Amino acid sequence: MATALQSILEGLRNVEFILLRKADVQAFLKREALTLADKALAALYDDLFAFNAYLGRIEPYDAIEDLPFWEYSVCLEWCESHMMFGGIFDLTLENAKRFLGNIRRYFDYLVSTGKLDDTSQIDKAIKHICSGKKLKLVTKIPYTGKESYTSLVIGKETISFSMSDYWILVLHASLFDDSWTTLLEAAFGLSKERVQQVKDLKAKMGRAGMAGVRDIIYQDVSRADLEQARKWFYATST
Numbered sequence: 001m002a003t004a005l006q007s008i009l010e011g012l013r014n015v016e017f018i019l020l021r022k023a024d025v026q027a028f029l030k031r032e033a034l035t036l037a038d039k040a041l042a043a044l045y046d047d048l049f050a051f052n053a054y055l056g057r058i059e060p061y062d063a064i065e066d067l068p069f070w071e072y073s074v075c076l077e078w079c080e081s082h083m084m085f086g087g088i089f090d091l092t093l094e095n096a097k098r099f100l101g102n103i104r105r106y107f108d109y110l111v112s113t114g115k116l117d118d119t120s121q122i123d124k125a126i127k128h129i130c131s132g133k134k135l136k137l138v139t140k141i142p143y144t145g146k147e148s149y150t151s152l153v154i155g156k157e158t159i160s161f162s163m164s165d166y167w168i169l170v171l172h173a174s175l176f177d178d179s180w181t182t183l184l185e186a187a188f189g190l191s192k193e194r195v196q197q198v199k200d201l202k203a204k205m206g207r208a209g210m211a212g213v214r215d216i217i218y219q220d221v222s223r224a225d226l227e228q229a230r231k232w233f234y235a236t237s238t
Contacts, residue, residue: 167229169213
């Protein structure tokens, strides 16, 4: 019977890594397998796998230490809605401590091998999110709209959605009663750029065979997301 480590290493064979190096992850897991029980090792692998999956959905950074602290908060939210692993990525303080602690554990390994110098951003994230009695996500995030929100594989096509796409879908549902016509009319009153963004998104949704934001996310849109979407959409465009 294969050991937990053997099963994990086999699962890593076809994983494409973003910012993380496969050889480093493999070496780290082999080291941790010497002291961790199978359940803890599996949780460590699941967290690294989810973190890597999230890195593949965002705008690329030059190095792992370049991730700002708020990105870890967004990562937790993304994992809850995209990683269906039996509740281990539900947004709870316990899960956040485990997830961020495991990522920090991997970073400690990289520091010990001379492959990482700066852990200040994840340390800041852990302090902000996990230091109290309740989970405290970062609510004010300096998005520009160009960041990646998610990608969907439809047939042979991968369709990518940016944060601005998500915001438009939020407004499409919340302010414009799921009407593309009404949304376009509002965009025409703002700028050519907004009109083109709405048209491009409408075409993208058509290719995906989807109608609105409820086809993209699996949870209710927060009031903060709606406010951020509204501010971005109606901002003066250059």
